[in-house]
Amino acid sequence: xxxxxxxxxEIEDSLIPETVVYxxxxxxxxxxxxxxxxxxxxxxxxxxxAIAGLLSRKDMKKKGSIMFEDVELLSVERSHLRKIQGNDIxxxxxxxxxxxxxxxxxxWQVEEALRIHSSLSDEELRNAAISMLRxxxxxxxxxxxxxxxxxxxxxxxxxxxIAAALICDPKLLIADEPxxxxxxxxxxxxxxxxxxxNREKGTxxxxxxxxxxxxRTLCSRVIVMNKGRVVESGxxxxxxxxxxxxxxxxxxxxxxRFTKIAGRFDTKDAKPILKVENVSAxxxxxxxxxxxxxxxxxxxxxxxxxxxEGEILGLVGESGCGKTxxxxxILGMLDDTxxxxxxxxxxxxxxxxxxxxxxxxxxxxxxxxxxxxRIKGGYSKEARYEKAKDMLSRVGLxxxxxxxxxxxxxxxxxxRVCIALALIMDPKLIVADEPVSALDVTVQDQxxxxxxxxxxxxGIxxxxxxxxxKVVYELCSRIIVMKDGKIVEQGTDxxxxxxxxxxxxxxxxxxxxxxx
Amino acid sequence: xxxILKKAASFIMTVLLVTLFxxxxxxxxxxxxxxxxxxxxxxxxxxxxxxxxMGLTKPFFVRYFSxxxxxxxxxxxxxxxxxxxVRSMLASKLPITxxxxxxxxxxxxxxxxxxxxxxxxxxxxAASKAVDILGQITMSIPPFFLGILITYVFGMIFKVxxxxxxxxxxxxxxxxxxxxxxxxxxxxxxxxxxxxxxxxSSILSERKLDYVRTAYSRGNSTMDVLYKHVLKNAIIPVITxxxxxxxxxxxxxxxxxxxxxIPGYGRLLISSIANRDxxxxxxxxxxxxxxxxxxxxxxxxTYKVLDPRLRGS
Numbered sequence: 001x002x003x004x005x006x007x008x009x010e011i012e013d014s015l016i017p018e019t020v021v022y023x024x025x026x027x028x029x030x031x032x033x034x035x036x037x038x039x040x041x042x043x044x045x046x047x048x049x050a051i052a053g054l055l056s057r058k059d060m061k062k063k064g065s066i067m068f069e070d071v072e073l074l075s076v077e078r079s080h081l082r083k084i085q086g087n088d089i090x091x092x093x094x095x096x097x098x099x100x101x102x103x104x105x106x107x108w109q110v111e112e113a114l115r116i117h118s119s120l121s122d123e124e125l126r127n128a129a130i131s132m133l134r135x136x137x138x139x140x141x142x143x144x145x146x147x148x149x150x151x152x153x154x155x156x157x158x159x160x161x162i163a164a165a166l167i168c169d170p171k172l173l174i175a176d177e178p179x180x181x182x183x184x185x186x187x188x189x190x191x192x193x194x195x196x197x198n199r200e201k202g203t204x205x206x207x208x209x210x211x212x213x214x215x216r217t218l219c220s221r222v223i224v225m226n227k228g229r230v231v232e233s234g235x236x237x238x239x240x241x242x243x244x245x246x247x248x249x250x251x252x253x254x255x256x257r258f259t260k261i262a263g264r265f266d267t268k269d270a271k272p273i274l275k276v277e278n279v280s281a282x283x284x285x286x287x288x289x290x291x292x293x294x295x296x297x298x299x300x301x302x303x304x305x306x307x308x309e310g311e312i313l314g315l316v317g318e319s320g321c322g323k324t325x326x327x328x329x330i331l332g333m334l335d336d337t338x339x340x341x342x343x344x345x346x347x348x349x350x351x352x353x354x355x356x357x358x359x360x361x362x363x364x365x366x367x368x369x370x371x372x373x374r375i376k377g378g379y380s381k382e383a384r385y386e387k388a389k390d391m392l393s394r395v396g397l398x399x400x401x402x403x404x405x406x407x408x409x410x411x412x413x414x415x416r417v418c419i420a421l422a423l424i425m426d427p428k429l430i431v432a433d434e435p436v437s438a439l440d441v442t443v444q445d446q447x448x449x450x451x452x453x454x455x456x457x458x459g460i461x462x463x464x465x466x467x468x469x470k471v472v473y474e475l476c477s478r479i480i481v482m483k484d485g486k487i488v489e490q491g492t493d494x495x496x497x498x499x500x501x502x503x504x505x506x507x508x509x510x511x512x513x514x515x516x
Numbered sequence: 517x518x519x520i521l522k523k524a525a526s527f528i529m530t531v532l533l534v535t536l537f538x539x540x541x542x543x544x545x546x547x548x549x550x551x552x553x554x555x556x557x558x559x560x561x562x563x564x565x566x567x568x569x570m571g572l573t574k575p576f577f578v579r580y581f582s583x584x585x586x587x588x589x590x591x592x593x594x595x596x597x598x599x600x601x602v603r604s605m606l607a608s609k610l611p612i613t614x615x616x617x618x619x620x621x622x623x624x625x626x627x628x629x630x631x632x633x634x635x636x637x638x639x640x641x642a643a644s645k646a647v648d649i650l651g652q653i654t655m656s657i658p659p660f661f662l663g664i665l666i667t668y669v670f671g672m673i674f675k676v677x678x679x680x681x682x683x684x685x686x687x688x689x690x691x692x693x694x695x696x697x698x699x700x701x702x703x704x705x706x707x708x709x710x711x712x713x714x715x716x717s718s719i720l721s722e723r724k725l726d727y728v729r730t731a732y733s734r735g736n737s738t739m740d741v742l743y744k745h746v747l748k749n750a751i752i753p754v755i756t757x758x759x760x761x762x763x764x765x766x767x768x769x770x771x772x773x774x775x776x777x778i779p780g781y782g783r784l785l786i787s788s789i790a791n792r793d794x795x796x797x798x799x800x801x802x803x804x805x806x807x808x809x810x811x812x813x814x815x816x817x818t819y820k821v822l823d824p825r826l827r828g829s
Binding site: 052054056082083084085086087090091093095098099100102103104112113116117148149150161162165329 | 734
């Protein structure tokens with residue numbers, strides 16, 4: 001059905017043309033599920049977008065052949081290509097919030113492809129959309145039809161995206177990281193949905209992901225890509241069980257998988273570093289300037305726990321559970337809070353999730369690192385420089401990075417800078433809010449090892465906030481599980497993982513594949 | 517209901533503060549209405565008597581609140597300079613300023629939206645580049661200078677209209693509109709250029725967003741992507757700008773009214789400030805403040821119509 005041979009994609013950006021995909025080959029038969037796996041920059045999304053006919057920018061040169069049922073997609077007229085897009089080949093994108101038009105109703109967007117490719121009446125379109133919404137298991141499809149994207153949860157939005165992609169009953173569905181932006185319990189549901197669609201409608205699926213374990217559960221064949229080239233391809237089990245190439249081995253090794261990396265921590269005789277008692281927090285809501293604003297929604301509800309010197313404490317929960325808000329409350333970054341937070345150490349610091357957004361792009365790394373020292377005062381220029389240099393070497397970067405700007409650094413390097421920035425005030429406690437979620441799996445592995453090293457060498461306690469149970473298992477001896485602003489369970493890793501009491505913890509564990 | 521009450525409360529508070537500030541300002545600046553009326557050679561006794569008569573000797577807050585109370589019931593007082601009721605003075609001038617504002621606003625909208633769409637759609641064409649340059653030049657000309665230029669070119673050389681001439685709306689409405697065309701152009705052109713540029717950059721940045729890629733993946737043509745998907749999103753910042761512009765025209769038309777000798781609010785305001793004619797100044801400023809707040813409320817409502825994310829809580 002689809003046969004891609006020797007696809008090369010070149011970007012003629014600026015002066016030097018850059019090839020982002022080399023000699024890419026893929027064949028997909030009707031009803032098959034094929035996966036493309038790779039890290040960011042591997043060219044996996046580029047290849048998929050080229051197949052979907054969505055790389056039409058003038059500065060992108062494509063060579064080779066993309067044959068879809070006797071049509072050469074690379075040379076076909078645009079008007080003919082449009083007849084295939086949305087009709088025979090459909091795409092589900094990564095971020096369901098930004099990939100749906102925020103100002104159009106769900107129903108309108110689900111119907112769209114059918115409206116373009118058929119001449120059905122409004123009534124027929126509506127019926128088709130509602131039955132499609134029902135097929136993707138949206139409860140109350142009639143109500144959802146008249147809603148806007150922001151009124152639905154992330155998982156629901158992704159179901160809507162899938163419904164919109166399937167409305168014309170396409171032969172090929174391209175799913176570009178469809179579960180990456182979703183919570184783990186939702187992720188499992190979406191994978192099940194894709195399987196069901198493939199089984200019932202016979203839709204072939206091209207599944208693009210950085211998550212190898214997902215690819216393994218879903219696909220029959222897989223293509224591993226790195227730096228624009230196909231490294232290895234073949235049946236899923238073969239690739240996973242006996243990878244031939246070094247890169248594939250490396251990639252498979254880096255997958256977090258419920259194994260301990262950090263040493264055990266014993267709370268006996270440990271001195272406390274943080275005491276959180278009955279803490280609640282709200283976001284401030286501001287309305288009007290002459291009339292009093294109403295109070296914001298309560299996001300953290302009556303939370304209590306202790307933390308000890310040198311401990312790595314895991315704080316787990318899905319998006320919106322209040323874990324980030326709790327982290328901010330502990331560091332005194334919110335105004336409307338109740339309860340008590342007692343610190344037994346000075347200058348606790350925070351590391352944020354997104355290393356791309358949390359460094360000021362106009363400042364050099366040196367300037368960024370020295371800033372806290374400048375604010376505190378009492379350091380000479382040389383002392384500040386030395387200190388910044390020291391911290392960089394602690395996180396594995398050399399002096400030359402001091403004069404660079406964030407844009408010249410990779411995601412992993414940026415997160416290292418963020419960690420160095422947190423270290424510069426010699427804290428004994430760091431709140432790390434999803435510090436590895438935005439990073440590729442191999443980079444993730446390196447950053448986790450760095451955090452463990454810092455914990456061991458400097459005795460820094462880390463409150464490790466994450467949605468990823470596997471990573472938390474690797475690091476933490478004690479774990480707190482949060483849901484809807486409350487702590488539903490807390491205890492040692494054995495208690496929480498091997499013997500969970502709360503049904504929500506059980507659900508999280510089974511979605512993450514614990515014990516499988 | 518609650519939001520309407522809140523809006524009304526902040527509306528009243530804003531008008532109160534604005535008028536209070538004007539009262540304070542006139543209290544602080546030197547010179548008074550009595551001296552102005554009787555001239556500098558008047559005897560102190562005569563001045564004192566007139567001040568008494570005009571109520572200027574009463575304490576500040578008494579004067580303010582008595583003004584406020586009568587304003588609330590539609591009585592804006594008597595003009596010091598003309599001796600007629602401020603209300604009747606303003607009533608005859610209101611249609612002029614409103615017409616001028618509306619005409620220039622319509623010109624801004626009908627110029628900037630199609631041109632903005634064209635230049636963003638055909639970014640690389642020579643015509644788009646020419647429009648960009650032209651816009652840049654127009655933007656940098658202050659409206660009063662544009663007014664002088666227009667008066668010279670169309671009034672003196674081509675004799676399309678008589679500079680300094682004016683026909684009132686109750687005499688000949690058609691001619692009245694004709695006289696307002698060129699002043700409106702002078703107000704509209706720089707703003708239209710800004711609005712065009714804003715729409716263009718807004719469309720160009722919207723086009724990079726994920727949902728546009730989704731729209732293409734459904735089989736939409738470039739035109740459909742632009743009109744059915746991008747435009748409604750891209751227009752939102754332009755609405756903000758148009759709202760501010762409208763308020764700016766209302767408050768700022770005095771310069772253009774002066775240049776084209778149009779007897780609207782603006783000119784009256786200037787002469788009343790010079791004559792220390794407090795009742796007139798007070799009334800005009802209060803009315804302008806109210807119009808500006810009403811416009812802001814309308815813009816907020818438009819937002820909610822365009823962007824469902826802003827509706828409800």
